[in-house]
Amino acid sequence: MKVLAAMSGGVDSAVAAARAVEAGHDVVGVHLALSRMPGTLRTGSRGCCTIEDSRDAWRACDILGIPYYVWDFSERFKEDVVDDFIAEYAAGRTPNPCMRCNERIKFAALLEKALALGFDAVCTGHYAKVIEDADGNRELHRAADWAKDQSYVLGVLTHEQLKHSMFPLAETPSKAEVRAEAERRGLSVANKPDSHDICFISDGDTRGWLAEKIEMETGQIVDQTGEVVGEHDGANAFTVGQRRGLKLGRPAADGKPRFVLEIRPKENKVVVGPEALLAVDQMRGIKVSWAGVPIAEVESQTEFDCMVQVRAHGDPVAAHAQVEPADDGRPELVVTLVEPMRGVAPGQTMVLYQGTRVLGQATIDSARSLSWDPAQVS
Incomplete structure (x- = not known):
């Protein structure tokens, strides 16, 4: 089977590609360039798809003896993930950019291009499992290691996309085993830290990043009865459940902390109340x-x-x-x-x-x- 291995530059995708090669598939590695200005190095373990990640992916493909390419999806990523993220926050919602990336980039744009080029499947390092039922229909299931299970972020995959999805890490009992395998195979990413947080906000300051993209106006913070208890610098930067950074001028009658219950961008209001x-x-x-x-x-x-x-x-x-x-x-x-x-x-x-x-x-x-x-x- 002709397989396109999505190489993030991390240990999971490298081992997944290695297993696909070992299984006898004709594998080609591809790294997705998702930013026109990725910087030279990642900050700690934040982000992914940086220049450093691209080089790590190339080294892994070189060791595996498979072709390696970099595909520029930066424009599609900006439109479908970054701009969507900004629009959702501007509307007072809390989006999940990883879901949008899997839905619109890795298993839509990438898979679409892979199929057009004659590939049978896209292989990734996600911890999830695809099972066929008695009628041959494919189902998505949790991975063997529930602690690392990533089926949640793959929940957007459709039946047609599952037909062309390959997750070689599905039965792996732990991330430690993946790292040990990478080391045995001589992959330099064996001990590379996992990426986390939002990849396009490298310093992790989501509120500061949004402040540069969304026009913020001061407004009222009200409690669950409608009484004004404070002022904010921009309702769009808050999220439901938030406790820190409210800067309320009037404490609750019972002295207990208050949390964001609702965001109303049209009224530019933030509603707060007790945790219950x-x-x-x-x-x-x-x-x-x-x-x-x-x-x-x-x-x-x-x-x-x-x-x-x-x-x-x-x-x-x-x-x-x-x-x-x-x-x-x-x-x-x-x-x-x-x-x-x-x-x-x-x-x-x-x-x-x-x-x-x-x-x-x-x-x-x-x-x-x-x-x-x-x-x-x-």
Whole structure:
């Protein structure tokens, strides 16, 4: 099989490519240049796809004896990931750029180009598993190592994309084993730190970065009753669940800390309140997609039991879900939690599971708590 190995420059993608070669596939390595100005070196372990990463990917391909190319996806990345990130924050939502990158770059733009060039599959170093059911349909499942499982960020993959996806690290019991294997193979990235945080914000200062991209105006911070308790420098820089940096001029009556409950960019208001009001009972999702063939309840729009996860490393929570038709003809996903979940923000991605299987995902459009009605905040 002709396989295109996406080489980030890290240890996971290098070992995944090595395993694909060892399995007898015809493998070609490609590194994605996602920025026109990547800098010369990464800062600590932040970011990915820098010049240093490109060189590490080249060294790995050289050791593996496979061709190596760099593809410039910087314009597509800016439009589909960076600009989307800015627009979502400007609208008062909290986006996940890694989800958008997997959806629109690694498994849309990259896979599309790979198939056009005659490749059969794209291989990545993600920790996730693809399984075929009795009818030959492909399903996405959690990896063997749940601590490293990355099925959440792959929840946006469609049935057609899963047909051409290869995850050689699926059954690997630990990251330590991957590093040990890389060292045995003579790969220089064996002990390279994992990348983390948002790759295009190299210093990790999301608020400062956004301040340069979104026009910020001072406005009111109000509590859950609508009373003004402080002033902010720009509502768009806050996230639901945030505690630090509120600079409230008036303490709560009980002396306990307050958290961001809601962001209202049109009114330029930030709503704060006690931690207990962060608990969410129900979420409505838009931009719904299914990882593989949808289960029968999706087609019949009947309720089904599932687990829902709203963060890459968050704990899954038991829930009941149902697809509902919307006024614009696009389906919405309504998820009611068995136990409340804390700090859910519009713009986040909720991924549904049954057992280890990923059912699909949706972007959270709204989240509500039965404890208070946001409409009472004037």
